[in-house]
Amino acid sequence: MIAILCPGQGAQAPGMLAPWLELPEVAASLSALSDAAGVDVVRHGTQSDADTIRDTAVAQPLLVATAIATGRALLGDSAPAVAAGHSVGELGAAALAGVLSDADAMRLVAVRGAAMAAAAAASEATSMAAILGGDAGDVAAALESHGLTPANVNGAGQVVAAGTKAAIDALVAEPPARARVIELQVAGAFHTTFMVPAVADLHAAAATVAPANPRGVLLSNADGAPVADGEDALARIVRQVANPVRWDLCMEAMLQLGVTGLIEVAPGGVLTGLAKRAMKGVPAVALKTPDDLAAARDLLENAA
The missing domain is CATH 3.40.366.10 (Malonyl-Coenzyme A Acyl Carrier Protein, domain 2)
Structure with missing residues (x-):
């Protein structure tokens, strides 16, 4: 199949x-x-x-x-x-x-x-960022602390966070342990x-x-x-x-x-x-x- x-x-x-x-x-x-x-x-x-x-x-x-x-x-x-x-x-x-x-x-x-x-x-400045790796619990806690949404849960250790640009900037500056955070070139916080x-x-x-x-x-x-x-x-x-x-x-x-x-x-x-x-x-x-x-x-x- x-x-x-x-x-x-x-x-x-x-x-x-x-x-x-x-x-x-x-x-x-x-x-x-x-x-x-x-x-x-x-x-x-x-x-x-x-x-x-x-x-x-x-x-x-x-x-x-x-x-x-x-x-x-x-x-x-x-x-x-x-x-x-x-x-x-x-x-x-x-x-x-x-x-x-x-x-x-x-x-x-x-x-x-x-x-x-x-x-x-029409909304305030928003953005998205890919989180690669890290412990799933640590990633979830980081998103919650910054008021971000796990907009894409892609599996294989990849989550895409979305929310205000300020919150995404804060996540990029302070990523979860053992994770990389890459801001995406998108127009807003989709999903x-x-x-x-x-x-x-x-x-x-x-x-x-x-x-x-x-x-x-x-x-x-x-x-x-x-x-x-x-x-x-x-x-x-x-x-x-x-x-x-x-x-x-x-x-x-x-x-x-x-x-x-x-x-x-x-x-x-x-x-x-x-x-x-x-x-x-x-x-x-x-x-x-x-x-x-x-x-x-x-x-x-x-x-x-």
């Missing part, structure tokens, strides 16, 4: 779509996805610089479009046996699983990205209460969508649970904007389901990197360029 993974914000890189445009079907898909979102993901994925694609309103549509287009290049019209996405990657996973049409996923991610950017701009205004905007947009039930197992960032109902899956994606991502629980669920291999759609690498430490022994392929499709197809064909 192979799980298809869709990466979240931060995985984007300048020029990442250039090699994929050499595949006519991917180029056509990306053009249609750009039209649906009202964001030129082709231009941003080939010409825009790192600062431009760091903008939440650009990064999120770019990532979801890339996940859908490269996922379709691998799977065709088939749905994954198991699908999961990290943060905004949940919209890509929902599209590949058949919960959302590709066009609806792009319309929703355009609203999500713009709303989260607006919420970040915290600072994003509540964005939830309202996304909820209104989601009300215009008629989701279907997943064609396969779709895992939720809320608790790693398989979600069988399309309405529930969409509601969870909306709520997740202002709630922590529990990727650690998603990986635990994949192990419990008996997943025998992982394929991370483009821009792959982050989630397969976490899995190498938290899901040891499970083979993984990260799609970075079309050259990686052969290995991914081989993994699919030889799935137990």
Whole structure:
């Protein structure tokens, strides 16, 4: 059983779509996805610089479009046996699983990205930082003492804290014992209460969508649970904007389901990197360029 993974914000890189445009079907898909979102993901994925694609309103549509287009290049019209996405990657996973049409996923991610950017701009200065290593209890105590939220619990000894910029600066200056703290280049404190205004905007947009039930197992960032109902899956994606991502629980669920291999759609690498430490022994392929499709197809064909 192979799980298809869709990466979240931060995985984007300048020029990442250039090699994929050499595949006519991917180029056509990306053009249609750009039209649906009202964001030129082709231009941003080939010409825009790192600062431009760091903008939440650009990064999120770019990532979801890339996940859908490269996922379709691998799977065709088939749905994954198991699908999961990290943060905004949940919209890509929902599209590949058949919960959302590709066009609806792009319309929703355009609203999500713009709303989260607006919420970040409207609040006091906020930020996020990755905490690598350290004792879990010490890390939790440090976050509580600074009034920070564990916005992403990624497993493999990685937690991303979020909150005010002042609190993040204090955490960087005084990290937990045996831990490294790296401030992230993001626009705000995602997956915290600072994003509540964005939830309202996304909820209104989601009300215009008629989701279907997943064609396969779709895992939720809320608790790693398989979600069988399309309405529930969409509601969870909306709520997740202002709630922590529990990727650690998603990986635990994949192990419990008996997943025998992982394929991370483009821009792959982050989630397969976490899995190498938290899901040891499970083979993984990260799609970075079309050259990686052969290995991914081989993994699919030889799935137990």
